[in-house]
Amino acid sequence: MDRTLLLIKQNYLQKVKAKSFIFMTLLYMAVILVAVNWSSVKDIFSGDDNVTIALIDETKQLGATFPEKGDVHFKATSETKKALEKKVKDGDYDGALILTGKDKKLSAQFITYEAPSLTTQQTVETYVDTASKLYGIQQLNLSAAEAETLLSAQTVIDEVSLKKDDSSKSSEAKMIGIGVSYVMGFLIYLFVITYSSMITTDIASEKGSRVLEVLMASIRPNQHLMGKIISVFLIGFTQIVILVVTALVGLKLAKADLWSSVADMAKDLSGAYIWIVVAFFLLTLLLYLTLGALMGSLVSKVEEAGQATMPLMMLMMAGFFSLIYGMTNPDTVLVKILSFVPFTSGMLMPLRYSSTDLSLSMALISLAILFVTLAVVFVATVALYRRSVLTYSTGSLWTKFKNVWKFTT
Amino acid sequence: MTLVLSNVTKKYRDFIAVDQIDFTINRGEIFGLIGQNGAGKTTTFRMILNLQETTEGEILWNGKSVNQLNRDFLGYLPEERGIYPQMKVEEQLYFFGELHGKKKKDLKPKIDYWLERFELEEKRKDKAETLSKGNQQKVQLIASFIHEPQFLILDEPFSGLDPVNRELLMSAIVELRDKGVTILFSSHQMDNVEELCDRLCILKRGKSLFSGDLQQLKQQYGKVNLRIRTTMTKSELAALDGVERVQQTNDGYTLRLKDETYGPALFKRIGQGQYIEKFSMDYLSLDEIFKLKVGGTDGQNAAAH
Numbered sequence: 188m189d190r191t192l193l194l195i196k197q198n199y200l201q202k203v204k205a206k207s208f209i210f211m212t213l214l215y216m217a218v219i220l221v222a223v224n225w226s227s228v229k230d231i232f233s234g235d236d237n238v239t240i241a242l243i244d245e246t247k248q249l250g251a252t253f254p255e256k257g258d259v260h261f262k263a264t265s266e267t268k269k270a271l272e273k274k275v276k277d278g279d280y281d282g283a284l285i286l287t288g289k290d291k292k293l294s295a296q297f298i299t300y301e302a303p304s305l306t307t308q309q310t311v312e313t314y315v316d317t318a319s320k321l322y323g324i325q326q327l328n329l330s331a332a333e334a335e336t337l338l339s340a341q342t343v344i345d346e347v348s349l350k351k352d353d354s355s356k357s358s359e360a361k362m363i364g365i366g367v368s369y370v371m372g373f374l375i376y377l378f379v380i381t382y383s384s385m386i387t388t389d390i391a392s393e394k395g396s397r398v399l400e401v402l403m404a405s406i407r408p409n410q411h412l413m414g415k416i417i418s419v420f421l422i423g424f425t426q427i428v429i430l431v432v433t434a435l436v437g438l439k440l441a442k443a444d445l446w447s448s449v450a451d452m453a454k455d456l457s458g459a460y461i462w463i464v465v466a467f468f469l470l471t472l473l474l475y476l477t478l479g480a481l482m483g484s485l486v487s488k489v490e491e492a493g494q495a496t497m498p499l500m501m502l503m504m505a506g507f508f509s510l511i512y513g514m515t516n517p518d519t520v521l522v523k524i525l526s527f528v529p530f531t532s533g534m535l536m537p538l539r540y541s542s543t544d545l546s547l548s549m550a551l552i553s554l555a556i557l558f559v560t561l562a563v564v565f566v567a568t569v570a571l572y573r574r575s576v577l578t579y580s581t582g583s584l585w586t587k588f589k590n591v592w593k594f595t596t
Numbered sequence: 597m598t599l600v601l602s603n604v605t606k607k608y609r610d611f612i613a614v615d616q617i618d619f620t621i622n623r624g625e626i627f628g629l630i631g632q633n634g635a636g637k638t639t640t641f642r643m644i645l646n647l648q649e650t651t652e653g654e655i656l657w658n659g660k661s662v663n664q665l666n667r668d669f670l671g672y673l674p675e676e677r678g679i680y681p682q683m684k685v686e687e688q689l690y691f692f693g694e695l696h697g698k699k700k701k702d703l704k705p706k707i708d709y710w711l712e713r714f715e716l717e718e719k720r721k722d723k724a725e726t727l728s729k730g731n732q733q734k735v736q737l738i739a740s741f742i743h744e745p746q747f748l749i750l751d752e753p754f755s756g757l758d759p760v761n762r763e764l765l766m767s768a769i770v771e772l773r774d775k776g777v778t779i780l781f782s783s784h785q786m787d788n789v790e791e792l793c794d795r796l797c798i799l800k801r802g803k804s805l806f807s808g809d810l811q812q813l814k815q816q817y818g819k820v821n822l823r824i825r826t827t828m829t830k831s832e833l834a835a836l837d838g839v840e841r842v843q844q845t846n847d848g849y850t851l852r853l854k855d856e857t858y859g860p861a862l863f864k865r866i867g868q869g870q871y872i873e874k875f876s877m878d879y880l881s882l883d884e885i886f887k888l889k890v891g892g893t894d895g896q897n898a899a900a901h
Contacts, residue, residue, distance in 0.1 A: 201683070
């Protein structure tokens with residue numbers, strides 16, 4: 188068997204069979220399953236958290252606006268305010284809502300004993316808001332049809348761009364794009380951090396236990412480097428496949444009809460976007476794996492691996508926080524610049540591509556920059572790796588780097 | 597089948613690690629490379645292993661430069677032990693064997709043999725990190741030659757071993773030699789070198805102080821070690837003609853002579869025609885020669901002899 192393949196096989200099997208990998212994968216699977224079944228799971232925990240609110244509707248017209256079922260539900264009653272107040276105090280009701288019409292306007296009073304939760308407050312506000320509009324319309328003595336027209340009036344903006352190659356996405360598509368980019372960005376963050384530190388630790392421990400020296404006697408340094416990058420990449424890929432399958436099966440089986448809503452969302456994403464996200468994901472992961480391998484080869488023992496992974500973590504975090512910042516405003520200069528910087532573009536370019544009217548060519552330019560950087564970093568790593576794997580020195584990363592240079596040239 | 601190092605030099609930016617080393621190792625020979633820490637032993641090994649390039653000179657195996665050869669012909673045991681702590685002993689041996697191009701089924705009988713030989717049979721399925729240091733070393737040694745190399749490099753194979761395991765290792769090395777494996781090894785413990793080596797090279801700060809036959813080296817110095825048991829005092833002995841130094845041991849004295857030709861005269865003088873219980877003239881031990889060569893005034897000493 189080819190030696191690189193043997194190395195890949197050995198490392199892959201060892202890592203995939205490791206308890207930490209199995210545990211983490213199971214944990215992620217559990218998180219995914221909880222997420223897709225969130226509505227059912229939520230019911231288990233909040234089953235008896237129903238809020239019952241007594242409703243005195245003095246206008247006699249608005250009862251239908253307030254639902255009798257749901258997390259926050261209303262119960263119409265004709266009791267006096269006094270009697271209700273007592274019942275609220277005793278805990279028979281969680282609150283009481285009193286609606287009165289005055290000068291063609293609706294006024295509402297919400298009485299509680301225990302302070303209401305924020306969601307309850309917001310829900311009640313929303314219902315009262317709707318009721319108040321309805322009441323206002325009714326006071327105008329409009330016909331039912333007229334009232335209906337007024338209430339359901341909503342203008343759909345037809346966006347027309349005169350610029351030729353503009354993708355001109357609808358705002359809905361942009362919103363979905365932001366959401367998907369956030370999820371992808373988070374996944375890139377999670378995978379890059381997990382697997383770049385895995386490769387750093389792995390090489391550092393082989394170096395520390397001097398296995399590397401034995402390996403070097405039979406394989407070339409670049410074979411070892413390739414073996415490590417490919418095997419860790421495959422381990423990551425294995426995990427992604429497991430998680431994606433879990434998510435798909437979970438969506439299919441989930442009680443709520445999530446499958447169709449996800450399918451609807453996917454329709455709003457262009458094919459180009461999906462390919463771009465995948466390309467950025469893979470290239471970013473490979474870039475950080477290569478850098479992680481280089482860092483691992485610089486340190487002398489596994490205890491120093493943490494120190495070596497720090498710079499990469501910082502880069503990753505810078506990218507991730509820019510992503511969060513960019514979600515609210517993807518058009519800022521910072522986000523624009525970072526979407527071309529190869530270390531952060533993997534997170535920011537998909538965001539910009541999906542949430543602004545950026546042309547495909549820009550995304551491809553950024554992708555090309557990332558690819559060229561990866562190639563350069565890889566060649567540099569190969570050149571440095573054969574020197575650094577057998578150099579043992581103490582001090583900061585920079586000192587180690589200088590030592591590698593000094594002792595091997 | 598020989599390994600030839602000619603004029604091998606390794607220069608770094610600000611110092612010379614190995615300076616014009618020459619030696620030849622013949623087939624089926626055990627060759628020792630001795631020197632203090634930092635003498636350039638590991639660098640020499642790494643150049644032979646093609647892990648580092650030579651600045652000058654060449655290293656040939658059977659007339660071919662080592663960096664053109666498939667590396668399966670050699671095996672290497674590094675100074676600090678390198679095994680995967682999490683891997684089982686057996687897996688480890690298969691892995692290193694396969695890495696050197698061997699097939700699993702060919703490896704099995706050899707692994708069985710060596711595990712048995714090194715009394716590791718019941719540790720077969722244990723993780724390497726749970727083994728004692730001596731056992732880890734034995735596993736490591738097996739891993740270095742399980743692919744049956746023609747040439748084996750052992751960097752400090754005996755460090756940290758108890759006498760029983762040291763014996764086991766020694767006999768294994770001799771067994772490999774008898775099978776035709778050429779062995780190059782380094783050690784701080786000169787008695788190991790003396791016991792195993794046919795020929796050797798002494799390094800000091802990258803320079804070769806001697807390279808050649810061990811017996812020749814000893815003969816260069818002559819039989820200047822005299823061990824005696826006598827009633828004479830230390831100062832009386834020191835005053836004798838031809839005695840360079842006297843050292844009292846717990847069993848008599850050890851005299852260092854200027855020259856072995858003083859022997860007969862000293863025998864007469866000390867014995868005075870009487871029965872002598874102990875009068876033993878011998879070559880210097882390698883340890884003593886090493887100290888003479890490497891310690892302080894080595895330059896003159898080496899030139900004088």
